């Protein structure tokens with residue numbers, strides 16, 4: 003049997019988004035051995051995906067340069083798959099198993115989008131909002147394409163900006179939140195000047211893309227691809243022909259890693275103390291996975307976690323006030339973009355609720371919880387392991403037992419799992 | 430900024446020129462492939478999340494099935510096979 007590479011490090015950071023990069027760089031600056039891994043082909047996470055180190059926004063450039071010049075070890079295309087013991091992680095590195103021994107781990111697994119089922123949501127041409135942005139950043143050519151952006155949250159504006167820079171026609175941005183709530187959000191931003199300027203810049207870039215608050219998707223039409231969408235705006239219905247629909251209803255923390263490490267999860271996010279330490283003594287967490295709050299929160303929490311894991315709590319102490327501000331902003335954000343009740347009734351009984359196993363809403367709606375729904379219908383048991391429908395179920399039905407992905411939580415070659423003793427196989 | 434560099438990949442045996450650095454999902458869509466999988470009940474599907482979460486973008490790459498097209502960057506001579514599961 004081939005011997006898999008075994009790596010060893012003081013501090014293992016999982017997820018190379020802003021939080022992970024800040025954590026890794028900060029810990030390395032304290033003189034610790036640091037290994038940063040990420041599933042993606044490139045570092046940068048969601049926001050800095052595909053950012054060229056010589057271009058891109060200043061903060062992205064700064065951090066990516068620090069990452070490059072830091073003496074930490076950094077591996078892309080490497081996905082955490084299971085924890086063999088509290089200090090040994092098994093990862094999939096380009097289809098090969100690799101074992102990583104570590105003292106402390108920092109979980110910076112970020113967030114994913116919330117998708118809600120509506121008629122037509124499985125049609126090719128319907129993507130997530132951030133999903134479309136990620137595809138554009140990874141090379142999708144949208145020039146001349148007619149795009150409708152729908153859902154909720156500041157991300158919609160960022161997606162519009164990306165699409166327009168790539169020469170797409172953004173026909174409409176439909177934001178479900180009530181106009182009043184969004185004004186409050188804009189007002190609340192004054193307490194967070196960095197955010198305000200970002201919002202204005204994004205808004206300015208997306209000028210020309212009609213923006214409607216109080217508007218939401220009700221249906222997507224097409225045969226084997228998207229042809230048109232229906233929006234509801236207040237009490238009016240409107241049909242718009244388009245090539246692409248980019249639709250996301252905000253973000254939800256990725257908790258798979260936290261579950262794998264046995265960390266306590268509270269209110270849908272990894273619970274951490276003041277030094278970003280989780281309920282597990284040697285495990286820290288930072289960024290969107292400890293609560294949705296955007297880039298500033300991710301960076302500051304990442305730095306605090308990096309310093310704390312490296313044993314330099316004094317360096318973290320001066321950052322606490324800034325963190326409190328970014329966390330307050332996160333609360334403002336959640337309130338301003340709370341999802342309206344109408345979104346719970348978009349799907350018809352025939353609409354697929356679980357798109358991996360093609361389970362219609364009618365098969366699960368009467369169930370008391372996710373466990374029962376799985377047993378009765380296979381919903382949540384397909385390739386995504388309930389990541390898409392589980393998050394939807396939390397919003398639609400209030401189910402709380404949806405975070406049930408088990409290691410290995412993404413499909414991985416069986417050969418990566420069969421050897422029971424990693425240490426033994428090295429001898 | 431460095432000029433764009435092109436490489437060649439094969440999608441179901443036909444050759445396509447793609448920009449170096451593009452993911453397989455972007456390359457498929459740019460090549461006019463609208464969907465590249467059927468769901469368990471036979472519906473056409475393509476990329477949803479673009480970030481490795483939903484598994485809707487699965488293809489076979491160089492004989493390896495169930496690869497997420499959105500997470501894999503094209504390499505010269507890569508062979509992508511659609512509609513394998």
Ligand SMILES: Cc1cc2nc3c(=O)[nH]c(=O)nc-3n(C[C@H](O)[C@H](O)[C@H](O)COP(=O)(O)OP(=O)(O)OC[C@H]3O[C@@H](n4cnc5c(N)ncnc54)[C@H](O)[C@@H]3O)c2cc1C
Pocket residue numbers: 016017018019020021022039040041042046047048049050080081082083110111112113114115131132133135136157160161253256259288289290291296297300480
């Ligand atoms: C699709 C999308 C687009 C977004 N676009 C913007 C934007 O344009 N502007 C903006 O201000 N905010 C955007 N956001 C919000 C964004 O979450 C934050 O601004 C910021 O990226 C958060 O940083 P983070 O480090 O916490 O997480 P992320 O940037 O999400 O980074 C987490 C990283 O962890 C990796 N990872 C997760 N699990 C594993 C595992 N098991 N093994 C290995 N690696 C793993 C992921 O691949 C990812 O690279 C976007 C969010 C999403 C979901």
Ligand code: FES
Pocket residue numbers: 475476477478479480481482483484485486487497498499500
């Ligand atoms: S598009 Fe969702 S995993 Fe690739």
